[in-house]
Amino acid sequence: MPLIKNGHYIDDAYIRIEGEAPVPDDGDVLVDAVRLKDDTAVLRPRQGKLGVLLMNTVDAEELVPHLSKLALVALEFPQFHDGRAFSQARVLRHTLHFKGEIRATGKPMADQAGHLVRCGFDCFETNTRQPLDVWQRALDAVRGVYQRDYAGLGDVVRKDL
Amino acid sequence: MYRYDEFDHTFVRERVAQFRDQTLRRISGELTEDEFRPLRLMNGLYLQLHAYMLRIAIPYGTLSSKQMRQLAFIGDKWDKNYGHFTTRQNLQFNWPKLEDTADILQALADVEMHAIQTSGNCIRNVTADHWAGVAADEIEDPRPWAELLRQWSSLHPEFCFLPRKFKIAVTGAEADRAAVAFHDIGLKIVRNADGEAGFQVLVGGGMGRTPMIAKVCRAWLPKGELLSYIEAVMRVYNLYGRRDNKYKARIKILLHEEGDDVFRKMVDEEYEKVKAAGGVSHLVPEKEIARIETYFAPPIYDALPDEDAQLTQHLRANSKMARWYEVNCAKHKQRGYTIVNISLKPEGGIPGDATSDQMRAVAGIADKFSLSEIRVSHAQNLVLPYVRKKDVVAVYHALEKYGMASANLGLVTDIIACPGLDYCALATARSIPIAQAISKRFEAPERQKQIGDLAIKISGCINACGHHHAGHIGILGLDKAGKEFYQITLGGSADEHASIGTIMGPGFSDAEVPTAIEKIVDTYIGLRQPGETFLGAYRRLGAAPFKEAIYAQAAE
Structure with a gap:
């Protein structure tokens, strides 16, 4: 699936490691979050970045012990209207101060672009029917944000203009 | 009244343009109906039995005369010269065309109105006591906080794709005229022991197929903490609310399944995290609430004698x-x-x-x-x-x-009814004709006065848009093998002593309903003590005499 970041298509640098499959010695890898628990193959020092895919039924706080090792957290939208990942992203960014990349995977929709960005996502998986320009248009559609703290502007609601 | 500033204007205008774009993409086929549905719903556009229906937000039920004229204009230009005011203090147009909706929204934006979040699985239009600011029994005017909630919930980045719809109601008076206990979140302005006004936060009320009275989640919350506390409630709901079954997806079910204490603990823990992460910025800036409050300052009243x-x-x-x-x-x-x-x-x-x-x-x-x-x-x-x-x-x-001088507020003919099967795709039975028939039956003014306070509420399906659970007399229209029948409940109430009505027994056909209601009313008249309301009498007597009255004949 194509990836969009900063208004451009990007190549996915991460190799998806499905299930219990072995983790190569180098290269950026994306593993299931559950493998962080006690999987030494994942946790050993190695060349390349580590990313995890977190199910939307798991607390983002479970990543806390490993957060500093993670360059990417991918959150899932099994359907675009299943909005749990919005809260997971918000917790990662706001409560846990995660500074790495947060990727929306599964079936996020371009029309959700504003919501995604404000909750802390910076990379989106998209489908061929919603090309780059649709995402960009959605991002610019409503520029005002009442929830200033979600826009990184500090307060819980907007102040005077 | 609140007035939009440049920010609000731009926000709503851009939202209209965005919806216009989404509509065009639907018409061109770029968006599938599955994709378009949640987008249009989040802008109040339903597909009903015969046509689209557009639900327009009237935030906390407050309208200017200019806005009312614009609604009339929209009714004339794009609908059939009328509109329908709803139990959510909104207005519905029943016959708009899809291709006209963006123009209608633009016409609304011109008078500082919109249809944002009047539907969909998001925070809906916030409702409030309709006498806010003028009621004699008010502690404080809730409207500034309702407006703040309107702004805060508008296109909320985190809470627009919830498990299910989410309704918030606010009151600042002792008597509850906003049915706060039947909302996902009900807010009551109350004073603490020091006399300071704050919010009592109720969570988990609702109607639908599983009616529940909201539980007190926080007995007293400093007003400035309102948004952050609600953020914590919403996050707990968004993360843990059920999504496997839409009938079990409201926050009331989460609260019920977790138990009050566990739920409260979940919210409290989340709230502590919100506070810790936000620092002082988790508080509503005093300047911002002060800015909003100026719009709701009492008018300059004339000095008048109390009696004219x-x-x-x-x-x-x-x-x-x-x-x-x-x-x-x-x-x-x-x-x-x-x-x-x-x-x-x-x-x-x-x-x-x-x-x-x-x-x-x-x-x-x-x-x-x-x-x-x-x-x-x-x-x-x-x-x-x-x-x-x-x-x-x-x-x-x-x-x-103009035929608007009916003297029946709160009386037997002041019936709440949902649109029912005459319009609604979800309905299982008609509501409007039942309301009309009961109203006709009791039309004599002397009789209405004799009966006194009586709230009849009719829903055309289990979703309970007509609030039947909270009716002193509730009527629920159902379908049995292609035939409409109506279940009667008694003893519901939406006020500060909220209760859920009890089902009396087997249902009635549409033709039988007015007579059944009449028997219930006559039973009350016969058994009431001096000054006792219908609800008071029912609570004292229980269901038995009423059941006997409506089912006696059937048993003979």
Whole structure:
């Protein structure tokens, strides 16, 4: 699936490691979050970045012990209207101060672009029917944000203009 | 009233443009109906039985005369010259065309209105006491906080794709006229032991197929913490609310399944994290709430005697008007003023419907006699909040001219009814004709007065948009093998002593309903003690005498 970041298509640098499959010695890898628990193959020092895919039924706080090792957290939208990942992203960014990349995977929709960005996502998986320009248009559609703290502007609601 | 500034204007205009784009993409086929549905719903656009329906937000039920005129204009230009006021203090147009909706939204934006989040699995239009700011029993005006919630919830980045819809109601008075206990979050302004006003936060109320009374989640919350606390509640719900079954997806089910204490602990823990992460910025900036409060400052009232001698004289001379004044006008917090309630329940009429002409008439009356302000109540009536007693006679005659002087506020014919099977795709039975038949049956004014306070509420399906669970008499329309039948519940109440009605027994056919209601009412009249309301009598007597009255014949 194509990836969009900063208004451009990007190549996915991460190799998806499905299930219990072995983790190569180098290269950026994306593993299931559950493998962080006690999987030494994942946790050993190695060349390349580590990313995890977190199910939307798991607390983002479970990543806390490993957060500093993670360059990417991918959150899932099994359907675009299943909005749990919005809260997971918000917790990662706001409560846990995660500074790495947060990727929306599964079936996020371009029309959700504003919501995604404000909750802390910076990379989106998209489908061929919603090309780059649709995402960009959605991002610019409503520029005002009442929830200033979600826009990184500090307060819980907007102040005077 | 709140007035948009440049930020609000731009926000709504851009939202309209975004929706126009989404609509065009749907028409071109770029968006599938599955994709478009949640997008259109988040802008109040439903697909009903015969046509689209557009639900327009009237935030906390407050309207200016200018806005009311625009609604009339929209009704004339893009609908069938009428609109329907709902139990959510909103207005629905039943016949718009998909391709016109963006233009309608633009016309709304021109008068600082929108349809944002009047539907969909998001935080819906916030409702409030329709007498806010003028009620004699008010602790504080809840409208600034309702407006703040409106802004805060608009396109909330995190909470627009919730497990299910989410409704918030606010009241600042002792008597609960906003049914806060039947909302996902109900907010009541209360004073703590030190006399400071704050919010009592109730969570997990609702109607639908599993009616529940909300539980107190926080007995007293400092006002400035409102948004952050609600953020914590919403996050717990968004993360842990059920998504496997839409009938079990409301927050009331989460609260029920977790248990009150566990749920409260989840919220408290989340709230501590929100506070820790946000620092002082988790508080509503005093400057911002002060800015909003200035819009709701009380008007400059005339210094008037509390009783108007001329009015008293007129009332003596005109018993019809006197009855209307007694029934429809309520105590104002300001001397010499009254709250005029306009019934949209003419005997035998369709509850909540108003023609464009009626809307314009109300706008004109409000301009002349109520500081250009109008309210919509959740009981589907209108309110003129600032009427001088000396203007009451003129107001009455103006209303009478447009068929809006029914003297039945809170009486047996002031029936709440959802649109039902006449319009709604979800309905299992008709509601409107049942309301009309009952209203006809009890139309005699003397009889209505004799019966006194009685709230009949009718829903055309289990989703309970007609609030039947909270009706003193509730009627639920169902379908059994292609035939409509109606279940009767008694003893529900939406006020500060909220209760859920009890089902009496087997249902009735549409033709049998008015007689069954009549038997219930007659039973009450026969058994009541002096001064006892229907609800009071039911609570004292229990269901037995009423059951006997409506089922006796069937048993013979």
